[in-house]
Amino acid sequence: MTQSGAAHGDNYLNHEKGIKSWLTTVDHKRIGVMYLFTVLAFFLVGGIFALLVRLELFSPGHTIVGPQTYNQFFSYHGTIMVFMVIIPLIPSTFGNFILPMHLGAKDVAFPRLNLLSYYLYIGGAFLAASTMAFKGIDSGWTFYAPLSLQSRASTTLVLTGAFIMGFSGIITALNFITTTHKLRAKGLTWDRLPLFIWAMYATNIIQILATPVLALTLLLLVAERVLGIGFFDPTLGGDPVLFQHFFWFYSHPAVYIMILPAMGIINEVIPVFSRKTIFSYKAMAAAIFGIAIVAFVVWGHHMFASGQSDTASFLFSLITKLVGVATGIKVFAWLATMYKGSIRFNAPMLWAMAFIFVFTVGGLTGIYLSTIATDIHLTDTYFVVAHFHYTMVGGAITGFMAGIHYWFPKIFGKMYKEGPAAVACALVFIGFNLTFFPQFIAGSRGMPRRYYDYAPEFTYLNQLSTIGSFMVAIGFVVTAIYLFQAMRNGAKAPANPWGSATLEWRTASPPPHDNFSTDPVVTAGPYDYSSIKV
Amino acid sequence: MAEVAVHGHHHHAHHFESSEHEFVSCKQGMWLFLLQEVLFFSPLFVAYAIFRSLYPGAFMEGHQYLDWRMGGLNTLVLISSSLSMALAVSGAQRSQTKRTVIGLSLTLFFALCFLVVKYFEYSHKLHLGISTAGFFSLPGIHDPKTPLFFSLYFVMTGLHGIHVIGGMIAIIWVLRRARRNEFNAQYNTPVEMVGLYWHFVDLVWIYLFPMLYLVG
Ligand SMILES: [Cu+2]
Numbered sequence: 001m002t003q004s005g006a007a008h009g010d011n012y013l014n015h016e017k018g019i020k021s022w023l024t025t026v027d028h029k030r031i032g033v034m035y036l037f038t039v040l041a042f043f044l045v046g047g048i049f050a051l052l053v054r055l056e057l058f059s060p061g062h063t064i065v066g067p068q069t070y071n072q073f074f075s076y077h078g079t080i081m082v083f084m085v086i087i088p089l090i091p092s093t094f095g096n097f098i099l100p101m102h103l104g105a106k107d108v109a110f111p112r113l114n115l116l117s118y119y120l121y122i123g124g125a126f127l128a129a130s131t132m133a134f135k136g137i138d139s140g141w142t143f144y145a146p147l148s149l150q151s152r153a154s155t156t157l158v159l160t161g162a163f164i165m166g167f168s169g170i171i172t173a174l175n176f177i178t179t180t181h182k183l184r185a186k187g188l189t190w191d192r193l194p195l196f197i198w199a200m201y202a203t204n205i206i207q208i209l210a211t212p213v214l215a216l217t218l219l220l221l222v223a224e225r226v227l228g229i230g231f232f233d234p235t236l237g238g239d240p241v242l243f244q245h246f247f248w249f250y251s252h253p254a255v256y257i258m259i260l261p262a263m264g265i266i267n268e269v270i271p272v273f274s275r276k277t278i279f280s281y282k283a284m285a286a287a288i289f290g291i292a293i294v295a296f297v298v299w300g301h302h303m304f305a306s307g308q309s310d311t312a313s314f315l316f317s318l319i320t321k322l323v324g325v326a327t328g329i330k331v332f333a334w335l336a337t338m339y340k341g342s343i344r345f346n347a348p349m350l351w352a353m354a355f356i357f358v359f360t361v362g363g364l365t366g367i368y369l370s371t372i373a374t375d376i377h378l379t380d381t382y383f384v385v386a387h388f389h390y391t392m393v394g395g396a397i398t399g400f401m402a403g404i405h406y407w408f409p410k411i412f413g414k415m416y417k418e419g420p421a422a423v424a425c426a427l428v429f430i431g432f433n434l435t436f437f438p439q440f441i442a443g444s445r446g447m448p449r450r451y452y453d454y455a456p457e458f459t460y461l462n463q464l465s466t467i468g469s470f471m472v473a474i475g476f477v478v479t480a481i482y483l484f485q486a487m488r489n490g491a492k493a494p495a496n497p498w499g500s501a502t503l504e505w506r507t508a509s510p511p512p513h514d515n516f517s518t519d520p521v522v523t524a525g526p527y528d529y530s531s532i533k534v
Numbered sequence: 535m536a537e538v539a540v541h542g543h544h545h546h547a548h549h550f551e552s553s554e555h556e557f558v559s560c561k562q563g564m565w566l567f568l569l570q571e572v573l574f575f576s577p578l579f580v581a582y583a584i585f586r587s588l589y590p591g592a593f594m595e596g597h598q599y600l601d602w603r604m605g606g607l608n609t610l611v612l613i614s615s616s617l618s619m620a621l622a623v624s625g626a627q628r629s630q631t632k633r634t635v636i637g638l639s640l641t642l643f644f645a646l647c648f649l650v651v652k653y654f655e656y657s658h659k660l661h662l663g664i665s666t667a668g669f670f671s672l673p674g675i676h677d678p679k680t681p682l683f684f685s686l687y688f689v690m691t692g693l694h695g696i697h698v699i700g701g702m703i704a705i706i707w708v709l710r711r712a713r714r715n716e717f718n719a720q721y722n723t724p725v726e727m728v729g730l731y732w733h734f735v736d737l738v739w740i741y742l743f744p745m746l747y748l749v750g
Contacts, residue, residue, distance in 0.1 A: 105549060107549040113563075170570050174566035174570070178563045181559075181562060182558065182562065183549065208573070209569070211570070213574075213576060215574060216574050216576075217577060227666045227669075227688075228667060228668015229666045229688070230667035231581055231685065231689075233668075236681070237667060238682065246577050
């Protein structure tokens with residue numbers, strides 16, 4: 001089965017040498033690896049800000065910094081994690097590395113555009129991060145008007161950075177869609193596509209349809225601050241609620257830019273480690289698209305308390321419940337795939353199971369927030385904070401962790417140790433729940449989000465939360481250590497260590513420069529393990 | 535395609551099977567790009583619709599300060615530029631380099647005319663004190679929301695103007711390549727792509743003109 005494309009030891013990592021060959025590469029694999037390290041560097045920065053926020057909240061009142069600095073901490077944490085980490089996390093790393101290989105292609109459709117998108121990302125990210133050297137940012141990651149219009153911080157600069165990063169995401173998306181349409185291997189019909197491809201396809205459509213709206217909205221905010229156009233400024237006759245509409249028209253679908261690729265990874269991992277074909281492939285693909293379509297007509301559920309009409313709120317609430325239906329289909333199909341399978345508890349599978357648990361909690365608590373009556377009570381409390389961390393961190397980050405453990409042998413050609421991987425997964429999983437579960441309780445009892453101070457009766461819950469956040473941090477540090485160790489002197493990875501059926505495992509680990517020594521031909525579905533021995 | 539002179543030797547990129555394969559892929563990529571452009575402009579059209587329905591008086595008053603003759607002239611200029619662009623594309627498809635070069639040069643000329651007219655319109659308004667809402671200083675305005683109309687006017691036409699400039703840069707790029715005889719019936723992807731983009735830019739103006747100048 002294995003076509004050893006690199007018998008002579010040539011692979012994409014050593015095909016060309018030197019830092020310049022990396023910075024000017026148009027190889028999708030190298031660009032994926034560059035994204036991986038860049039995004040993870042920002043993950044570290046965003047994570048440090050998270051720990052600083054949690055430290056400040058360890059006790060009521062002043063703990064380590066003043067209220068103004070605290071504002072900056074959570075603004076940076078949110079902005080970095082959303083725009084620089086979670087949105088590009090899976091599409092730009094595994095999207096770049098794996099998607100063309102999943103398709104049996106030699107590269108993405110537009111390799112130079114791909115490199116451009118990397119530099120746009122880097123440029124935008126550094127521009128946004130450079131605000132730390134100036135006056136910082138203080139209006140959260142949502143930049144609500146009129147706060148963001150009156151802000152004296154470096155808001156214009158961070159908005160420009162986010163605008164540029166948005167453009168990077170858009171061209172990556174059109175690149176991937178075209179690749180999926182035009183560069184599939186022989187025999188790779190649409191009903192044989194791995195579900196990761198379906199998830200990426202839906203994600204990319206959202207990026208092309210929603211990201212431009214955010215880009216223009218951010219541009220309008222810049223124009224508000226520089227040119228005084230007044231669309232969102234009540235003192236000039238504009239309407240701040242219009243900003244909320246524009247912002248959430250993007251930012252609700254953006255949740256699915258973050259979560260669908262993670263679901264895609266889970267779709268790949270669960271069948272491989274259960275040795276069973278995925279339960280109801282078609283329903284899975286349909287659920288992905290159902291979520292992507294519904295994503296565009298639910299933004300008003302963020303505005304139940306913003307003076308939106310009751311009719312609009314009612315409709316937005318009703319439609320939002322459909323997301324729960326589609327998500328339910330996926331969760332049950334994953335469980336049904338595992339049912340009576342021969343499950344192997346390797347690291348990717350542990351993370352996938354963590355994903356299912358955490359994401360289900362996130363999804364179920366979303367029902368409280370999409371119900372108008374309960375949402376009015378919970379709006380702007382820690383319940384919301386806990387909910388979106390369960391979906392975004394629990395969804396995107398654990399999905400990413402499943403992915404990195406699944407594809408690490410392919411990307412770096414080395415095996416990591418399973419022992420520390422299991423320990424790290426347990427640390428993050430327990431730490432995560434310890435951090436955010438108390439926040440559901442604090443929020444439902446009325447603790448407001450984003451406040452510097454809190455009532456003394458919330459101290460105990462906040463301390464649990466802070467302890468949990470440090471457990472999560474330790475878990476990620478352990479992960480970084482054993483993965484770097486594996487990169488340096490891990491055992492050599494075989495072409496197909498997990499016994500997977502998708503195309504990237506048919507070539508050597510790490511893959512040769514051209515991905516496949518001979519053009520692959522597909523004769524079976526992506527989860528057909530009948531002819532693969534483990 | 536018999537009379538094709540083989541000038542440019544374009545080899546398609548290694549991950550495509552043929553130059554035809556490369557062409558259809560580029561075309562799909564370009565259509566997706568134009569789709570995101572439509573979405574990029576869409577919030578402005580939404581903002582227009584909302585403000586127009588809330589404050590019809592401001593739009594009635596505001597549009598009287600816009601000269602429909604200038605706008606109409608620019609509409610004619612841009613329609614002409616779409617025709618000359620079509621000429622350039624058909625030239626490239628038939629390996630008629632001269633036709634391509636003339637078509638692209640004419641398009642560039644029309645684009646410049648458009649910007650010159652726009653420059654006179656803008657400077658006249660700014661001179662009168664007609665600006666965005668934050669800097670509006672024209673006396674004798676009746677409707678307090680009229681400055682908001684002009685914010686819309688400047689943002690919509692300004693963003694369109696930036697797209698015109700972007701299109702001109704792209705046209706200069708393909709014009710230089712056309713003069714080096716790089717395009718022929720086998721390979722003319724860049725000309726077609728720039729052509730698609732240019733038609734989009736024209737189309738946006740076709741909407742902006744009546745919405746802003748003829749709204750009364
Ligand atoms: Cu939402």
